Amino acid sequence: xxxxxxxxxxxxTVRGFGILKKYCPGLVRDKALYELINSLQPFVSVWFSxxxxxxIILGRRVEVLAAYVxxxxxxxxxxxxxxxxxxxxxxxxxxxxxxxxxxxxxxxQMSLDFEDLEDAGIRHQRQEAEENLYMxxxxxxxxVWGTAVLVRAGINLAASLFLTxxxxxxxxxxxxxxxxxxxxxxxxxILAGGICNSRATIKENEIFMEWCKGTVWFNRTFxxxxxxxxxxxxxxxxxxxxxxxxxxxxxxxxxxxxxxENQRDNFRMALFPGAASVVIGLANxxxxxxxVIKAFFGAFGVGSIVQYVAALSRLGEGVQEFMYLLSDNEMxxxxxxxxxxxxxxxxxxxxxxxxVEKRDDxxxxxxxxxxxxRYPGADKDALSHVNLKFRIGEKLAVVxxxxxxxxxxxxxxxxxxxxxxxxxxxxxxxxxxxxxxEYIALFSVVFQDFKLFSFTLxxxxxxxxxxxxxxxxxxxxxxxxxERLEEMPRGLDTCLYRDFGExxxxxxxxxxxxxxxxxxxYKDAPFMILDEPTAALDPVAEYxxxxxxxxxxxxRTAVYISxxxxxxxxxxxxxxxxxxxxxxKGSHDELVLEEDGMYYQLWHAQAQYYTHRG
Numbered sequence: 001x002x003x004x005x006x007x008x009x010x011x012x013t014v015r016g017f018g019i020l021k022k023y024c025p026g027l028v029r030d031k032a033l034y035e036l037i038n039s040l041q042p043f044v045s046v047w048f049s050x051x052x053x054x055x056i057i058l059g060r061r062v063e064v065l066a067a068y069v070x071x072x073x074x075x076x077x078x079x080x081x082x083x084x085x086x087x088x089x090x091x092x093x094x095x096x097x098x099x100x101x102x103x104x105x106x107x108x109q110m111s112l113d114f115e116d117l118e119d120a121g122i123r124h125q126r127q128e129a130e131e132n133l134y135m136x137x138x139x140x141x142x143x144v145w146g147t148a149v150l151v152r153a154g155i156n157l158a159a160s161l162f163l164t165x166x167x168x169x170x171x172x173x174x175x176x177x178x179x180x181x182x183x184x185x186x187x188x189x190i191l192a193g194g195i196c197n198s199r200a201t202i203k204e205n206e207i208f209m210e211w212c213k214g215t216v217w218f219n220r221t222f223x224x225x226x227x228x229x230x231x232x233x234x235x236x237x238x239x240x241x242x243x244x245x246x247x248x249x250x251x252x253x254x255x256x257x258x259x260x261e262n263q264r265d266n267f268r269m270a271l272f273p274g275a276a277s278v279v280i281g282l283a284n285x286x287x288x289x290x291x292v293i294k295a296f297f298g299a300f301g302v303g304s305i306v307q308y309v310a311a312l313s314r315l316g317e318g319v320q321e322f323m324y325l326l327s328d329n330e331m332x333x334x335x336x337x338x339x340x341x342x343x344x345x346x347x348x349x350x351x352x353x354x355x356v357e358k359r360d361d362x363x364x365x366x367x368x369x370x371x372x373x374r375y376p377g378a379d380k381d382a383l384s385h386v387n388l389k390f391r392i393g394e395k396l397a398v399v400x401x402x403x404x405x406x407x408x409x410x411x412x413x414x415x416x417x418x419x420x421x422x423x424x425x426x427x428x429x430x431x432x433x434x435x436x437x438e439y440i441a442l443f444s445v446v447f448q449d450f451k452l453f454s455f456t457l458x459x460x461x462x463x464x465x466x467x468x469x470x471x472x473x474x475x476x477x478x479x480x481x482x483e484r485l486e487e488m489p490r491g492l493d494t495c496l497y498r499d500f501g502e503x504x505x506x507x508x509x510x511x512x513x514x515x516x517x518x519x520x521x522y523k524d525a526p527f528m529i530l531d532e533p534t535a536a537l538d539p540v541a542e543y544x545x546x547x548x549x550x551x552x553x554x555x556r557t558a559v560y561i562s563x564x565x566x567x568x569x570x571x572x573x574x575x576x577x578x579x580x581x582x583x584x585k586g587s588h589d590e591l592v593l594e595e596d597g598m599y600y601q602l603w604h605a606q607a608q609y610y611t612h613r614g
Contacts, residue, residue: 384581
């Protein structure tokens with residue numbers, strides 16, 4: 001385990017508290033206040049108890065006893081009330097803490113470049129940080145719990161020293177009992193217990209850190225083969241038809257073997273704290289012996305014995321917890337450092353500053369100039385030297401075999417990626433010079449792998465909480481979802497899917513695709529991009545979309561990616577891609593006559609199934 005300098009640990013800890021303050025406001029404060037009262041209360045009770053015992057044995061003054069009893073009852077009552085309130089607040093915030101930790105990762109995901117989202121190394125980095133945090137609370141969770149330990153250790157040290165001060169200066173009249181060597185021996189015993197506890201924690205943490213290196217693979221395998229494979233309804237058919245439970249059992253057997261191998265590490269992690277407990281027990285025994293010897297020779301009364309024994313015990317716990325905290329802090333700072341390394345991943349995408357011109361005539365021209373692109377880690381270009389121009393109002397169909405670069409073209413157009421070579425222009429200005437948010441606002445996109453959410457139908461269409469209900473309804477009707485809308489129990493307020501309630505409505509793949517199309521219409525952006533928008537539709541619904549294509553697109557520029565070439569007849573221009581190259585461009589009527597062209601091959605490959613008569 002690599003060591004961290006104290007200065008770095010301090011900086012990491014302070015930053016961790018800053019994140020907790022932002023995402024879990026009030027959690028650390030409530031935990032600290034609760035522990036402050038909880039740690040002080042036993043010392044108050046011990047002090048009052050010692051006074052009551054001494055008064056019963058020596059003074060027997062009723063009014064003094066009554067005052068002590070009233071004091072301890074009142075203080076304990078007030079402490080119990082305050083603790084109850086703070087515990088309830090703290091527990092509620094701690095329960096929500098895990099949800100807010102997810103927000104930390106969500107915020108970072110939204111700020112990352114899209115290219116980084118698809119990077120396997122970065123995904124592993126995120127997953128490692130997530131799983132260590134959620135599985136053991138490593139890092140931020142430990143910081144929350146460590147705050148309670150710090151407050152408790154501080155109170156134990158301060159209050160114990162205050163209550164035991166008179167012990168070391170009390171005189172019994174016996175030279176051996178009053179020897180300062182006893183004081184040194186007691187303090188050394190307490191310190192020895194703390195050092196042993198600290199060393200045990202360091203050894204335990206070293207083993208634990210090594211063990212944690214395998215948790216990403218372990219958790220990923222367990223979550224998929226132990227839960228996702230069986231629990232996800234979308235996988236249920238394949239699991240049963242192809243008996244994938246056999247494969248799952250093999251992988252789960254690996255986990256079982258790994259778990260058995262880990263028993264040795266678990267034993268080693270338990271061994272060191274166990275050995276430290278023996279030393280701590282001997283140290284406590286020496287402290288008790290010192291108190292008993294001084295009391296035996298008359299240095300103080302019975303009540304003080306109660307006070308000193310309890311205080312010395314707490315003093316030892318305070319030293320042990322403080323030294324444990326110093327050792328444990330290094331471990332959770334290492335986890336925090338890994339989390340920060342992920343959170344500090346830069347957004348490398350060039351962020352332009354030019355404002356996108358808001359044109360009343362919505363005249364926008366897009367031009368690809370010698371554009372090539374290669375995915376990170378790939379050995380060849382996904383797009384190669386593409387030159388393509390289209391303007392507002394044009395209906396462009398992009399076709400080609402699988403892997404020809406169609407979807408990559410759209411990702412570049414939307415600036416999810418930047419070209420490896422060449423430039424893309426909007427109205428003569430290179431698109432990287434525009435403000436990123438303003439630029440992507442120009443596009444409404446229905447991706448092939450689009451996602452709807454477990455919100456209401458209207459919120460899914462508007463992609464927002466508040467929306468224009470009339471406009472959302474109109475977009476659903478245009479997208480062919482009108483009849484289904486009328487059947488829904490609460491109309492636009494019907495919740496999709498059943499993730500959050502039994503009254504949610506499950507919709508078919510085709511209905512989901514129509515809803516996604518309505519979402520693109522609602523945005524009302526100048527450019528509409530449809531990536532296989534009819535893939536999940538039946539022939540009748542597909543024909544409905546085609547026949548209303550011009551109405552749906554309106555005066556927008558529509559880029560239409562499809563394997564069903566019948567859609568090309570509704571478009572002004574067809575761009576044909578093959579192996580990353582733009583190989584043809586023209587209208588459907590022009591391209592279908594070029595018998596040596598790719599489009600002719602694709603068209604007739606599909607047409608034969610509809611025209612062949614057997």
